[in-house]
Amino acid sequence: MLVEFAMQHAWLVPLLPALAFVVIVFLTRPWQLLSAIVAVGSMATACFFATLAAIGIFTNHEYIEKPLVYATRWFSLGLPGMPDLRIDVGVQLDPVSAMMLFMVSFIATFIFLYSVGYMKGDPGYSVFFSYLSLFGASMLLLVLSSNLLQMFVAWELVGLCSYLLIGFYTHKISAREAAKKAFVTCRVADFGLLLGLLSLQIVFGTLNLTELAGKIEHFEQYTTFGMLTLIAVLVFIGPIGKSGQFPLHVWLPDAMEGPTPVSALIHAATMVVAGVYLVGRTMFLFHEVPSAMQLVAVTGGFTALFAATVAITQREIKKILAYSTVSQLGYMMLALGVGSLSASMFHLWTHAFFKALMFLGAGSVLTALHHKADVWEMGGLVKKMPITAWTFVIGGLAIAGIPPFAGFWSKDEILVSALSTGHYVLFAMAAFTAFLTAFYMWRMIFLAFFGEENPANHPKESHWTMTVPLLVLAVGACFVGLLGTPWHNVWGEWIRFGHAHEGAPNYGAMLLSIVLAGAGILLAYTLYLKDAKKKRARKMAEWFGPVYRMLYNKYYIDELYLWFNHALVDGTAKLFYLFDIYVVDGIVNSIGAFARLSGDGLRVFQSGRLQNYVLVFFLGVLAVAVLMAFSGSSTAAGLVLGGVK
Known part of the structure; x- marks a missing residue:
């Protein structure tokens, strides 16, 4: 009974540490020990449910070939001339996700317990446990996701938590720089992953894992082999960054600037294995x-x-x-x-x-x-x-x-x-x-x-x-x-x-x-x-x-990236800056100057006073009449005077 309940309510596993994050932030933050108890207790309870769910999966051979999936509609969007966009949010339990669910929650529980002693006396004690809880919840959500969009949301939450935890010691410049390095490096990789996911949605019309597996097996009906190869490479770029593969590995050693429990959590059970897990989850794509x-x-x-x-x-x-x-x-x-x-x-x-x-x-x-x-x-x-x-x-x-x-x-x-x-x-x-x-x-x-x-x-x-x-x-x-x-x-x-x-x-x-x-x-x-x-x-x-x-010196790759940033990124930015100042702004400012000078000249003739306009008009007519009179053209003068009359 309890095993069946855990399998049907596996969404409780990521929900419990997520609730711990909310409780610590809004209720227990002033009381450090209570915050630790909430964090450790929630993850231990999540581990209990994860263990039961894993037992349920590993005692039924039917889940090897047919995973347990339950989902609800997240949102749908009707597009003219295109298939409707429908995204579900749900849970997929099979041997791989059940193993990961147990492993992440089990190891995270003991890392949380270890943190109770390790972080003792730290002024950010409660905040640290709130970050840990959100980190654990994000990874557990990633593991359970039944579709790639939901997995991508959890993927980005894991990245956010790593940024917060690596840079937890904000008074240290090295910690702040390491957090930025991790965040930026992973965002570069995640851009490739996002392009891959968008391509999958456009080509196959779904991001649901089980549906994608069936469609990609017969991809010739949807796209070419070249396009499928490009999608696979784009999807792999994300794991290159998240799992610290060359050449985007440079952030991972610097992540040591965070507290040691963070290093254990990132390097052992959560963030860095997320990339490996994603490739494993999409083996049906790479296999083709x-x-x-x-x-x-x-x-x-x-x-x-x-x-x-x-x-x-x-x-x-x-x-x-x-x-x-x-x-x-x-x-x-x-x-x-x-x-x-x-x-x-x-x-x-x-x-x-x-x-x-x-x-x-x-x-x-x-x-x-x-x-x-x-x-x-x-x-x-x-x-x-x-x-x-x-x-x-x-x-x-x-x-x-x-x-x-x-x-x-x-x-x-x-x-x-x-x-x-x-x-x-x-x-x-x-x-x-x-x-x-x-x-x-x-x-x-x-x-x-x-x-x-x-x-x-x-x-x-x-x-x-x-x-x-x-x-x-x-x-x-x-x-x-x-x-x-x-x-x-x-x-x-x-x-x-x-x-x-x-x-x-x-x-x-x-x-x-x-x-x-x-x-x-x-x-x-x-x-x-x-x-x-x-x-x-x-x-x-x-x-x-x-x-x-x-x-x-790690093959001087960090120095190479630094040179690339200064010489090419900063250099290119400087060229664009100079182009903007002297070309774009020059043209715009020249047009503005011409308009201003023209306006200054025309303003002399546009005073807005009626008596001035009448005087000018009268003087103009008088000048024409005098000119005609002295030129001996009486006909022209008569025409002019007749026109005035």
């Missing part, structure tokens, strides 16, 4: 356009390797995790591009647990060290912060791909998908990325937790509101990957596009994955822990000086 699928795969593979090479040189703990997120999102896009929705969503699922765990662990470290972020200035934290340290280690094992932790199963599934579809170059890129991932993650762990203690640091373990979420997420990082083992792939049976994967386990790929992960950890151990003074690491940085500086 092989070139668009190839674009998705190449973009993902390149982004994964590119971000991993940057991460190996970074020093700030959250920056390392941020570039790790960019790299892992590239893995997810790669899996989608080679046609495996199952592998992509599986890695999204496992990544949410271990990456949220690691970001919250980083926040625990930053709190204990008074926001000292450089991992080279940490060391020995395992002795003073055992819960934070060992849960962080579990996250490191999971993301490195060590069995039986969650990341091993999902990353291996992506490698097998690339290999089995003949994408050997992308497979090689993904495999090398796996090695780099293990290396830079364990470089960070060895430096921060197991290296020589820094006597200047006096850390202590965090409050229970921060450590309990770490323990829960650590359990998830250990076991959530067991849903997709090659021997009993429950995940692949439920979450897929097309037929379920029934291939035998690829032991070669599994062995290669383990060897690469082990090699990366061993190299990090040799350079950063076995060598106590880090002489080898420093020598390597010196040997590869130009390369090291290029990686440390």
Whole structure:
């Protein structure tokens, strides 16, 4: 009964945190603890309903092929000569959306709980929880949307909330600039997405997901292959920005300027995975356009390797995790591009647990060290912060791909998908990325937790509101990957596009994955822990000086964008300004000056006094008469005088 109620009223899941946002803003803002209770309670209740709804979906095989959809008319518009425009607002529940609904609400609940301790003493405590609630509501609405317009509204709300939360510390210039950078970068990408959605509506007459899937399967009846390719590329531009894919990844590392719970929420369970989810939701479109699928795969593979090479040189703990997120999102896009929705969503699922765990662990470290972020200035934290340290280690094992932790199963599934579809170059890129991932993650762990203690640091373990979420997420990082083992792939049976994967386990790929992960950890151990003074690491940085500086400066892409903005955008604006001042304004001002001078001249003859006009008229007639008289033309004079008479 309760499960059925949750499935039929799944709209309550995003509604509850949305109501929490309203309550905090208008009622409980003066009382910080009460605001926190409202936010955490609403998200926990939403998680309860989401869990029940997911149970209902995953216990009924009928929802694999036919999703549960219920909607109501949002608005309709009759256009002369065109089909009526009808937009519904509704809910679509199937295995993919049910998984996302549970995952987002579950992880958000523990991030909210973590924030209770992390944000203690902050003057904007209640406002922060109101923003978090709106953020959670927006992402949950996006997940449940039954049509692309409703999803786009939630998509933009997620972008707004990220702007508010990244720039939450308004007294910091860097936070304000990072918020603007995130907002503008994503708006550039969203313009392409909007064009794609408008094109879908114009060509196919609907934005409903189930209707679009049926029509695009027979797209020849509606449009050409070239037009469909253009639509697919336009739609993909939005996820490039939202999910931090190259070259629009630049906003995501700067998002670290917000409070750490924001980083965990953005990078693990909400904003950045929205792009991956959108591509997965519209796989029926990309599946019909092989070139668009190839674009998705190449973009993902390149982004994964590119971000991993940057991460190996970074020093700030959250920056390392941020570039790790960019790299892992590239893995997810790669899996989608080679046609495996199952592998992509599986890695999204496992990544949410271990990456949220690691970001919250980083926040625990930053709190204990008074926001000292450089991992080279940490060391020995395992002795003073055992819960934070060992849960962080579990996250490191999971993301490195060590069995039986969650990341091993999902990353291996992506490698097998690339290999089995003949994408050997992308497979090689993904495999090398796996090695780099293990290396830079364990470089960070060895430096921060197991290296020589820094006597200047006096850390202590965090409050229970921060450590309990770490323990829960650590359990998830250990076991959530067991849903997709090659021997009993429950995940692949439920979450897929097309037929379920029934291939035998690829032991070669599994062995290669383990060897690469082990090699990366061993190299990090040799350079950063076995060598106590880090002489080898420093020598390597010196040997590869130009390369090291290029990686440390993130390939100078931010500087390139800055140059582009100053030289081209500002330069073009200046040219238009000069054209406006000297050409447009010159022409307009010249016409105005001519009219003014002409008016000044004519004003002499237009005084408005009747006696002046009579005098002028009389003098004119007299002058003509005198002229005629002296010229000897009596006939003309008579005519003139006769006319006067």
